[in-house]
Amino acid sequence: xxxxxxxxxxxxxxxxxxxxxxxxxxxxxxxxxxxxxxxxxxxxxxxxxxxxxxxxxxxxxxxxxxxxxxxxxxxxxxxxxxxxxxxxxxxxxxxxxxxxxxxxxxxxxxxxxxxxxxxxxxxxxxxxxxx
Amino acid sequence: xxxxxxxxxxxxxxxxxxxxxxxxxxxxxxxxxxxxxxxxxxxxxxxxxxxxxxxxxxxxxxxxxxxxxxxxxxxxxxxxxxxxxxxxxxxxxxxxxxxxxxxxxxxxxxxxxxxxxxxxxxxxxxxxxxxxxxxxxxxxxxxxxxxxxxxxxxxxxxxxxxxxxxxxxxxxxxxxxxxxxxxxxxxxxxxxxxxxxxxxxxxxxxxxxxxxxxxxxxxxxxxxxxxxxxxxxxxxxxxxxxxxxxxxxxxxxxxxxxxxxxxxxxxxxxxxxxxxxxxxxxxxxxxxxxxxxxxxxxxxxxxxxxxxxxxxxxxxxxxxxxxxxxxxxxxxxxxxxxxxxxxxxxxxxxxxxxxxxxxxxxxxxxxxxxxxxxxxxxxxxxxxxxxxxxxxxxxxxxxxxxx
Numbered sequence: 001x002x003x004x005x006x007x008x009x010x011x012x013x014x015x016x017x018x019x020x021x022x023x024x025x026x027x028x029x030x031x032x033x034x035x036x037x038x039x040x041x042x043x044x045x046x047x048x049x050x051x052x053x054x055x056x057x058x059x060x061x062x063x064x065x066x067x068x069x070x071x072x073x074x075x076x077x078x079x080x081x082x083x084x085x086x087x088x089x090x091x092x093x094x095x096x097x098x099x100x101x102x103x104x105x106x107x108x109x110x111x112x113x114x115x116x117x118x119x120x121x122x123x124x125x126x127x128x129x130x131x
Numbered sequence: 132x133x134x135x136x137x138x139x140x141x142x143x144x145x146x147x148x149x150x151x152x153x154x155x156x157x158x159x160x161x162x163x164x165x166x167x168x169x170x171x172x173x174x175x176x177x178x179x180x181x182x183x184x185x186x187x188x189x190x191x192x193x194x195x196x197x198x199x200x201x202x203x204x205x206x207x208x209x210x211x212x213x214x215x216x217x218x219x220x221x222x223x224x225x226x227x228x229x230x231x232x233x234x235x236x237x238x239x240x241x242x243x244x245x246x247x248x249x250x251x252x253x254x255x256x257x258x259x260x261x262x263x264x265x266x267x268x269x270x271x272x273x274x275x276x277x278x279x280x281x282x283x284x285x286x287x288x289x290x291x292x293x294x295x296x297x298x299x300x301x302x303x304x305x306x307x308x309x310x311x312x313x314x315x316x317x318x319x320x321x322x323x324x325x326x327x328x329x330x331x332x333x334x335x336x337x338x339x340x341x342x343x344x345x346x347x348x349x350x351x352x353x354x355x356x357x358x359x360x361x362x363x364x365x366x367x368x369x370x371x372x373x374x375x376x377x378x379x380x381x382x383x384x385x386x387x388x389x390x391x392x393x394x395x396x397x398x399x400x401x402x403x404x405x406x407x408x409x410x411x412x413x414x415x416x417x418x419x420x421x422x423x424x425x426x427x428x429x430x431x432x433x434x435x436x437x438x439x440x441x442x443x444x445x446x447x448x449x450x451x452x453x454x455x456x457x458x459x460x461x462x463x464x465x466x467x468x469x470x471x472x473x474x475x476x477x478x479x480x481x482x483x484x485x486x487x488x489x490x491x492x493x494x495x496x497x498x499x500x501x502x503x504x505x506x507x508x509x510x511x512x513x514x515x516x517x518x519x520x521x522x523x524x525x526x527x528x529x530x531x532x533x534x
Contacts, residue, residue, distance in 0.1 A: 061471045
């Protein structure tokens with residue numbers, strides 16, 4: 001009926017993967033869209049430069065939470081260095097739904113959180129505008 | 132009041148969105164414009180566009196006459212005098228003018244309420260740096276003000292009581308005369324944020340004894356970028372202009388300048404002439420329909436919507452059910468569904484509602500929510516459109532599998 005609320009989006013929204021606290025995390029990164037009221041925190045356990053575990057906590061709309069959930073599956077087992085190259089296009093591809101301009105920021109909250117996490121772990125500077 | 136005929140005056144209502152006829156339920160954000168307003172603006176640009184006040188030529192005289200005639204119409208609309216009306220960009224600028232121009236002193240207090248729009252909170256918070264104090268009156272569970280708190284929060288240091296005529300979230304219509312009496316008994320000034328109320332309920336500044344009233348034209352059929360501040364002449368005369376430049380002066384030398392008379396000393400630079408002319412046409416339109424008829428129509432609409440709301444499960448509807456104190460604003464949430472998701476689904480049906488924090492984050496915190504959905508009505512809204520809204524709720528339930 002409505003293109004953006006496809007089955008996989010609703011599935012991740014209703015049954016989020018890797019949701020909850022990660023007690024032994026060595027990176028925690030919180031980002032928010034104050035205008036929407038969306039809040040997201042990633043908690044990662046990185047060993048030898050590899051993301052061994054990742055969890056998230058947060059609240060928001062279906063798009064932002066589904067994207068946050070899907071991204072945990074996408075990045076688990078990846079090198080933290082690789083996160084720097086994650087692109088917006090990859091997030092759009094991961095979601096696979098048409099996004100109107102006003103909903104793009106919902107989809108990209110997870111990308112910003114994970115990239116800020118990676119850059120700060122690597123003690124490198126990130127362009128907060130373009131990320 | 133013939134809504135069918137009124138709708139004919141609003142060209143945009145014929146528009147289709149996502150293949151469906153537009154159902155515009157976001158008039159609280161901005162109202163749509165009747166062709167009479169659009170034509171008044173076009174007529175200005177096509178036949179007498181000129182700068183106001185200084186020109187000697189015919190066009191400038193005509194432009195000045197229309198600009199000043201709009202000021203008179205706005206004044207008459209709220210039972211004020213023309214020289215008590217300052218043109219601004221919007222209600223926000225009007226409130227900022229007061230915040231910047233009043234003779235504040237350290238220790239002064241401002242009493243406002245938790246239901247205010249950011250425009251009636253942020254300018255006061257800024258004054259805290261100068262040693263002023265801001266206090267908030269709370270709300271009852273039904274979204275009405277805790278009136279007894281005014282007496283407790285107002286002290287001898289309270290310089291200003293700043294309150295909205297109507298909550299843009301809850302739709303509560305506040306008892307302004309009562310608040311005015313409490314403020315003035317304490318020798319405090321009263322500022323009314325009428326952005327949300329002026330287009331929907333009769334406002335008589337003389338009867339209420341308001342000191343300041345802030346308006347936005349665009350919420351009352353006029354174009355964006357034009358608003359007004361009403362202030363008692365005695366106050367305007369004492370206040371200092373916070374913008375300086377052309378048109379607001381009497382005489383300028385290389386050493387100094389003397390300010391123009393009120394209200395002109397607050398209108399620095401070339402004003403939004405077309406906007407003011409559009410504002411005048413909007414007031415004419417509202418007067419032709421009658422503000423009391425508009426209020427009656429919206430009362431019927433909110434009564435109808437609240438009745439339909441009773442049947443909805445797993446939804447929260449905010450605000451009082453007492454329609455005498457309630458404007459045509461229906462704010463709600465589906466259990467565990469973000470407002471933006473609801474707005475996206477309704478948009479597919481051509482229905483325009485607002486979602487998010489509704490420019491009232493302190494109120495959102497008070498209600499313990501991050502966001503909400505808001506459908507708002509105006510003189511062109513029909514019961515049929517409210518039926519379409521409630522019918523579309525079924526789509527939200529279907530997508531998110533809410534039973």
